[in-house]
Amino acid sequence: MTEPPNSTSAIAAFYDATVGAFGVLFDGCVHTGYWARGAETFSRAQTDLTDLVLDAHDVPVDSRLLDLGSGQGGPAIHAARRFGAYVLGVTLSGEQAAAATAAAQETDVAKQVEFQVKDMRSTGLPDASFDGAYAMESVFHVPDKGAAFAEVFRVLKPGAALSIADYHHLHDMSPEDDGIATGMLAAAPLTPLDEWVSLLTGAGFESVEARDISADVVRSGAAMREAVVERREALTAVGGPEGYGMVGEAVAQYTRIYTEGQGFALFTARKPA
Numbered sequence: 001m002t003e004p005p006n007s008t009s010a011i012a013a014f015y016d017a018t019v020g021a022f023g024v025l026f027d028g029c030v031h032t033g034y035w036a037r038g039a040e041t042f043s044r045a046q047t048d049l050t051d052l053v054l055d056a057h058d059v060p061v062d063s064r065l066l067d068l069g070s071g072q073g074g075p076a077i078h079a080a081r082r083f084g085a086y087v088l089g090v091t092l093s094g095e096q097a098a099a100a101t102a103a104a105q106e107t108d109v110a111k112q113v114e115f116q117v118k119d120m121r122s123t124g125l126p127d128a129s130f131d132g133a134y135a136m137e138s139v140f141h142v143p144d145k146g147a148a149f150a151e152v153f154r155v156l157k158p159g160a161a162l163s164i165a166d167y168h169h170l171h172d173m174s175p176e177d178d179g180i181a182t183g184m185l186a187a188a189p190l191t192p193l194d195e196w197v198s199l200l201t202g203a204g205f206e207s208v209e210a211r212d213i214s215a216d217v218v219r220s221g222a223a224m225r226e227a228v229v230e231r232r233e234a235l236t237a238v239g240g241p242e243g244y245g246m247v248g249e250a251v252a253q254y255t256r257i258y259t260e261g262q263g264f265a266l267f268t269a270r271k272p273a
């Protein structure tokens, strides 16, 4: 039987293949930017989104945080510094985990962060072993989000917070865009805002809140496309002209379909104490 184009192995293959290009394009964060805090550069806007997501956590030094879909490690390194916490990042991509580990080794928090290849729906991590968890632009890849929420609920300690920044369904896609989203970008069908809330509540979380922040991220579409043009030389050095074309196309489609075409929200929730 052939695998669907957005299977876990396709997601892993997509992020394995883009690790070099995304390393050139972004400063360790593979996500959109948040512009409501006065950012003047895309990199600053990305960090501001990370901080917005981390604002949901009030954890002491030496606490344990879980990064669901940790990408190239930027958010986990930032969280480790901000809180003095240990952060475990899980990703489907072995290349991302290796790149994130190498990036962390260059920092002052090398001993506080770790990256492992795991599916966020079945991590094998012990029950009630984390003081908080967050996910940035990763759950939109997961078709059965309820399974991911049940798993993170299991591994969080009572009273711990979960925060998520991700896309939600605003409009049905054209069949052509649906094919690009599933095939080229290995994404799952988008979930409407109220369904995100029901799935989080259904997994046992309380104080579930969803805040649409689409207007504060939409500028990231143009910023990402500009970065592709500005960094053409470095991107071509990594992937050749063909690789540059592929990254340019992926970023163009991603920003058009998602960043500018759908909704983006901040979700916060808490495991009952």
Ligand SMILES: C[S@@+](CC[C@H](N)C(=O)[O-])C[C@H]1O[C@@H](n2cnc3c(N)ncnc32)[C@H](O)[C@@H]1O
Pocket: 008, 011, 012, 015, 028, 029, 030, 031, 068, 069, 070, 071, 072, 073, 074, 075, 090, 091, 092, 093, 096, 118, 119, 120, 121, 135, 136, 137, 138, 139, 141, 142
């Ligand atoms: C757009 S990147 C975001 C990376 C990172 N959160 C950031 O903001 O820089 C999407 C990430 O989600 C991860 N991902 C997607 N589905 C996953 C799953 N089922 N389990 C673990 N990671 C997953 C990918 O491996 C990738 O690291």
